[in-house]
Amino acid sequence: MVFEHTISLRVRYAETDQMGYVYYGNYAIYYEVARVECIRALGCSYKSLEEDGILLPVYEHYSKFIAPARYDEILTIKTRIKEKPTSSRIQFEYEIFNENGKIINIGSTTLVFVNKQTGRPCLVPDRISRLFDVLS
Amino acid sequence: MVFEHTISLRVRYAETDQMGYVYYGNYAIYYEVARVECIRALGCSYKSLEEDGILLPVYEHYSKFIAPARYDEILTIKTRIKEKPTSSRIQFEYEIFNENGKIINIGSTTLVFVNKQTGRPCLVPDRISRLFDVLS
Amino acid sequence: MVFEHTISLRVRYAETDQMGYVYYGNYAIYYEVARVECIRALGCSYKSLEEDGILLPVYEHYSKFIAPARYDEILTIKTRIKEKPTSSRIQFEYEIFNENGKIINIGSTTLVFVNKQTGRPCLVPDRISRLFDVLS
Amino acid sequence: MVFEHTISLRVRYAETDQMGYVYYGNYAIYYEVARVECIRALGCSYKSLEEDGILLPVYEHYSKFIAPARYDEILTIKTRIKEKPTSSRIQFEYEIFNENGKIINIGSTTLVFVNKQTGRPCLVPDRISRLFDVLS
Numbered sequence: 001m002v003f004e005h006t007i008s009l010r011v012r013y014a015e016t017d018q019m020g021y022v023y024y025g026n027y028a029i030y031y032e033v034a035r036v037e038c039i040r041a042l043g044c045s046y047k048s049l050e051e052d053g054i055l056l057p058v059y060e061h062y063s064k065f066i067a068p069a070r071y072d073e074i075l076t077i078k079t080r081i082k083e084k085p086t087s088s089r090i091q092f093e094y095e096i097f098n099e100n101g102k103i104i105n106i107g108s109t110t111l112v113f114v115n116k117q118t119g120r121p122c123l124v125p126d127r128i129s130r131l132f133d134v135l136s
Numbered sequence: 137m138v139f140e141h142t143i144s145l146r147v148r149y150a151e152t153d154q155m156g157y158v159y160y161g162n163y164a165i166y167y168e169v170a171r172v173e174c175i176r177a178l179g180c181s182y183k184s185l186e187e188d189g190i191l192l193p194v195y196e197h198y199s200k201f202i203a204p205a206r207y208d209e210i211l212t213i214k215t216r217i218k219e220k221p222t223s224s225r226i227q228f229e230y231e232i233f234n235e236n237g238k239i240i241n242i243g244s245t246t247l248v249f250v251n252k253q254t255g256r257p258c259l260v261p262d263r264i265s266r267l268f269d270v271l272s
Numbered sequence: 273m274v275f276e277h278t279i280s281l282r283v284r285y286a287e288t289d290q291m292g293y294v295y296y297g298n299y300a301i302y303y304e305v306a307r308v309e310c311i312r313a314l315g316c317s318y319k320s321l322e323e324d325g326i327l328l329p330v331y332e333h334y335s336k337f338i339a340p341a342r343y344d345e346i347l348t349i350k351t352r353i354k355e356k357p358t359s360s361r362i363q364f365e366y367e368i369f370n371e372n373g374k375i376i377n378i379g380s381t382t383l384v385f386v387n388k389q390t391g392r393p394c395l396v397p398d399r400i401s402r403l404f405d406v407l408s
Numbered sequence: 409m410v411f412e413h414t415i416s417l418r419v420r421y422a423e424t425d426q427m428g429y430v431y432y433g434n435y436a437i438y439y440e441v442a443r444v445e446c447i448r449a450l451g452c453s454y455k456s457l458e459e460d461g462i463l464l465p466v467y468e469h470y471s472k473f474i475a476p477a478r479y480d481e482i483l484t485i486k487t488r489i490k491e492k493p494t495s496s497r498i499q500f501e502y503e504i505f506n507e508n509g510k511i512i513n514i515g516s517t518t519l520v521f522v523n524k525q526t527g528r529p530c531l532v533p534d535r536i537s538r539l540f541d542v543l544s
Binding site (some may be wrong): 010011014028029032033036045046047071072 | 421422436437440441444453454455476478480
């Protein structure tokens with residue numbers, strides 16, 4: 001593994017559904033918050049990446065829902081980047097724990113660096129590569 | 137009143153919360169769908185408006201929640217434009233009815249025509265004004 | 273394959289993000305709408321299933337994002353149930369096409385039949401099994 | 409005024425729309441987070457209120473959008489309860505400021521105390537009234 005980062009967030013009422021749990025589609029939002037803070041901790045704000053003309057859309061998304069998350073719980077999300085991004089992709093893995101320390105969700109997303117002008121995939125920007133060079 | 141339009145839509149599971157009803161924030165989405173179809177019926181696609189460099193952000197939003205909307209119900213939304221937009225604003229009024237014909241929500245939104253380049257309010261575009269001239 | 277169903281829906285403004293495309297987390301909502309209509313076409317309303325004390329939470333969710341979906345586009349979603357559900361699970365597969373007929377997203381979800389009282393997985397309800405018996 | 413509370417939160421990517429700003433419907437979520445933390449600061453968790461059989465649905469909602477909120481900004485939300493709730497209602501007022509201290513949104517919501525069993529409005533629970541007695 002090359003980098004790991006942990007955040008906590010509280011489940012909002014808006015994120016629940018009538019089953020009384022967090023709606024499954026909202027885990028994608030939790031993953032987004034987690035990976036944005038992960039790369040911020042690495043030294044890069046995703047916002048500034050977009051301002052530099054690089055988009056980072058999601059290409060693949062996988063989630064396994066082990067146990068439900070409930071309203072008002074504080075969830076802990078561990079985000080891992082297992083490999084330094086090489087070509088035009090970067091992968092994040094997630095584990096979500098509830099307040100009792102029980103793992104309730106695991107997932108992964110693969111994102112693609114895209115040139116905003118051309119709309120085409122591009123190589124990992126140098127400013128991102130360098131962050132990983134410092135780590136290893 | 138200068139124009140009225142009615143649409144129906146079905147409540148999605150994602151739109152409910154753990155109270156078992158539609159989350160109050162999601163009515164804003166219903167209003168959005170309703171007013172977009174209202175102006176499409178008038179003869180204008182909001183998408184084309186944005187392509188012409190005009191944005192239409194919401195300036196004011198009011199909702200009264202009379203009775204809950206439930207999962208899987210088909211809601212009927214009546215949208216009214218009571219006055220031809222003059223300066224840089226347009227107002228929509230909404231009434232939402234459930235499957236029993238009971239009124240469950242009323243609301244209104246005021247939107248502002250904004251020049252995408254400058255980010256400043258602009259006059260109602262001619263192509264919008266003309267749609268109302270035909271009506272009256 | 274045992275059952276296939278197709279629906280169409282229009283992308284809402286609320287579903288876009290500042291990249292100008294549908295936010296990746298919202299495909300889960302599209303899948304939900306598609307599978308609910310799929311089982312309705314089979315002869316079962318998911319709402320009535322919950323009223324009978326059976327919940328159907330998502331256990332696994334996979335998505336591949338091939339091309340972006342844009343505001344106001346009418347998307348066509350094909351939902352497939354490839355195998356009759358046997359134990360306590362049911363799997364749905366999805367293909368999403370844009371207005372040009374281009375495939376833009378594929379995905380799958382596995383859901384678990386859960387007894388609302390106990391919160392434990394349960395066997396596929398008879399009323400669901402029977403729908404598939406009629407098909408084959 | 410009887411009580412005021414301030415929170416901060418960061419705008420999520422999921423909350424933006426293709427205009428590049430926070431979607432207007434998402435302010436309702438910000439208000440929800442703000443008022444839940446406001447009553448927690450007062451000494452009451454909304455979650456425990458529901459566990460006691462009291463729901464607190466929104467009856468009226470008003471928002472004025474003064475300036476846009478942008479992705480990744482940290483917003484500051486001031487929530488005010490101007491009057492001790494008396495009959496069955498409680499009103500919250502909100503002001504949202506961006507990172508430059510500029511006010512970008514004001515709003516208010518009126519919520520109704522509802523008995524979960526009967527679905528009917530009920531008097532403000534004693535445990536809530538008492539919180540305000542301590543204040544004054």
